[in-house]
Amino acid sequence: MDYARTRQDSLTKPQGSLGKLEELSIFMAGWQGKEHPRLNQISCLVFAGNHGVTAQGISAYPPAVTKQMVQNFENGGAAINQLCIAAGAKLRVISLDLDHPTADFTKAPAMSEEELCRALQTGADAVPDDCDCLLLGEMGIGNTTAAAALSLALFGGDSGQWTGRGTGLAKDKLAHKAEVVETAVRRHSPEISDSFELLRCLGGRELAAIAGAVIAARQYRTPVLLDGFISTAAAAALTISAPDILDHCQVSHLSVEPGHRHLIETLGKSPILQLDMRLGEASGAAVALMILRASLATYNGMASFEEAHVSRSLQ
Numbered sequence: 001m002d003y004a005r006t007r008q009d010s011l012t013k014p015q016g017s018l019g020k021l022e023e024l025s026i027f028m029a030g031w032q033g034k035e036h037p038r039l040n041q042i043s044c045l046v047f048a049g050n051h052g053v054t055a056q057g058i059s060a061y062p063p064a065v066t067k068q069m070v071q072n073f074e075n076g077g078a079a080i081n082q083l084c085i086a087a088g089a090k091l092r093v094i095s096l097d098l099d100h101p102t103a104d105f106t107k108a109p110a111m112s113e114e115e116l117c118r119a120l121q122t123g124a125d126a127v128p129d130d131c132d133c134l135l136l137g138e139m140g141i142g143n144t145t146a147a148a149a150l151s152l153a154l155f156g157g158d159s160g161q162w163t164g165r166g167t168g169l170a171k172d173k174l175a176h177k178a179e180v181v182e183t184a185v186r187r188h189s190p191e192i193s194d195s196f197e198l199l200r201c202l203g204g205r206e207l208a209a210i211a212g213a214v215i216a217a218r219q220y221r222t223p224v225l226l227d228g229f230i231s232t233a234a235a236a237a238l239t240i241s242a243p244d245i246l247d248h249c250q251v252s253h254l255s256v257e258p259g260h261r262h263l264i265e266t267l268g269k270s271p272i273l274q275l276d277m278r279l280g281e282a283s284g285a286a287v288a289l290m291i292l293r294a295s296l297a298t299y300n301g302m303a304s305f306e307e308a309h310v311s312r313s314l315q
């Protein structure tokens with residue numbers, strides 16, 4: 001990171017004038033451990049899971065859409081297929097036991113220990129040991145409720161501040177969704193003392209898989225782009241047990257889902273983009289990859305003041 005910072009200051013531009021693009025190049029050089037970080041092999045993982053809490057009427061869409069969208073991903077017809085082509089990332093979609101939704105967490109823990117471990121391991125195993133950047137996203141009808149519950153259990157506050165319309169829930173059902181979140185957290189909070197218990201009680205399989213992938217990426221020193229509210233909440237669950245666990249992660253964009261802003265601020269992160277997106281399926285991560293490419297193209301390719309014979313600042 002020190003090397004990259006010095007190099008940035010030697011390039012033919014006023015110091016700091018590329019703003020966040022400069023910060024991103026320093027982040028990439030540091031985590032890749034390379035003077036010239038690269039973006040050749042990019043893995044985009046989309047984990048899909050189903051949620052028992054959909055029985056509470058908390059989504060605008062039926063749970064069958066999770067599997068239908070997975071089929072759409074496989075057929076190349078979803079937004080993420082086109083965004084991965086545009087950004088130059090290899091997409092892999094991983095379904096986690098879609099025919100067996102997690103338990104309704106207003107009534108019982110979402111998963112058993114064994115189910116949680118399987119989901120964490122699936123996420124970790126999906127991470128290649130040699131990619132230059134990892135994009136993480138999800139598909140799961142009902143999972144903004146799980147993300148809100150994780151956030152409330154993690155950071156407290158009012159359930160309404162973590163709850164939004166997700167796929168487009170009617171405004172008059174929002175108060176009910178916030179109550180569902182509140183009930184779930186009140187039920188499980190006393191049992192929760194670490195990150196894995198939190199994910200087991202209030203998460204979902206695709207959220208646990210994202211957490212597993214974040215841990216594996218850290219072991220490989222692979223930089224990560226988290227997608228939106230759900231991906232950030234899944235990764236944030238890990239901070240109970242390891243406060244610096246998200247240092248190798250960037251938040252790709254600020255989602256429209258209102259809890260995301262508070263979550264990002266609480267984590268001390270700043271999103272790369274704000275495009276009024278709320279799709280999920282790693283779409284924001286794929287768009288942010290294009291910004292990362294802009295960052296590394298300038299950092300790796302620009303001439304220094306000395307090389308270009310350009311005079312330095314007078315001050």
Ligand SMILES: O=C(O)c1ccc[n+]([C@@H]2O[C@H](COP(=O)([O-])O)[C@@H](O)[C@H]2O)c1
Nearest residue numbers: 059140142143144166167228229255280
């Ligand atoms: O990534 C986000 O910030 C985001 C915000 C709103 C909705 N989503 C997507 O919508 C689905 C969850 O919405 P819901 O209303 O069913 O909880 C799930 O498939 C997510 O990928 C994603």
Ligand SMILES: Cc1cc2nc[nH]c2cc1C
Nearest residue numbers: 061065139167279280281
């Ligand atoms: C159609 C649809 C596509 C999605 N992609 C991610 N979450 C989604 C939710 C819905 C409803």
